[in-house]
Amino acid sequence: MKTLKESLSLHKKFIWISAFLFVVLVGVVQVFAHQESLKIYLGISEPERERIQMEFSRQHGLLPKEVILEQGKYYQIDIFSDHTELGCMSTIYLEGLDETIWELIKGETISFKVDAKKKWSYRFLCAMHVPFFASVIIE
Numbered sequence: 001m002k003t004l005k006e007s008l009s010l011h012k013k014f015i016w017i018s019a020f021l022f023v024v025l026v027g028v029v030q031v032f033a034h035q036e037s038l039k040i041y042l043g044i045s046e047p048e049r050e051r052i053q054m055e056f057s058r059q060h061g062l063l064p065k066e067v068i069l070e071q072g073k074y075y076q077i078d079i080f081s082d083h084t085e086l087g088c089m090s091t092i093y094l095e096g097l098d099e100t101i102w103e104l105i106k107g108e109t110i111s112f113k114v115d116a117k118k119k120w121s122y123r124f125l126c127a128m129h130v131p132f133f134a135s136v137i138i139e
């Protein structure tokens with residue numbers, strides 16, 4: 001059996017160790033909470049995005065045909081449309097990057113958000129998965 005004195009001293013040690021671990025934990029959380037990249041990763045904060053301009057027309061379709069992005073960066077691709085296409089080809093999404101389906105409407109601009117993570121060539125497709133012959137390439 002432990003004496004009362006021993007038991008009290010053990011209790012004190014336990015409190016001190018708990019307090020120490022708590023302070024360390026708060027410190028670690030504080031440091032990580034202020035890391036911008038971690039916040040972006042957790043979806044708490046929206047990254048600064050470089051803007052890329054594209055255009056959709058009856059004559060040329062999507063221009064430019066190739067958009068080159070740098071891996072690890074964040075982009076917003078704006079597409080201005082000066083033509084409303086008929087049928088499914090009025091819809092568009094960016095396969096594997098931002099699969100929000102937008103409508104290409106004359107006079108309107110749509111925006112895709114791209115986190116350039118994996119090196120690859122990604123296609124613009126209509127909602128029926130027909131390609132637009134324009135790609136986003138992450139290098």
Ligand SMILES: [Cu+2]
Pocket residue numbers: 087088089090126127128129130
């Ligand atoms: Cu289509």
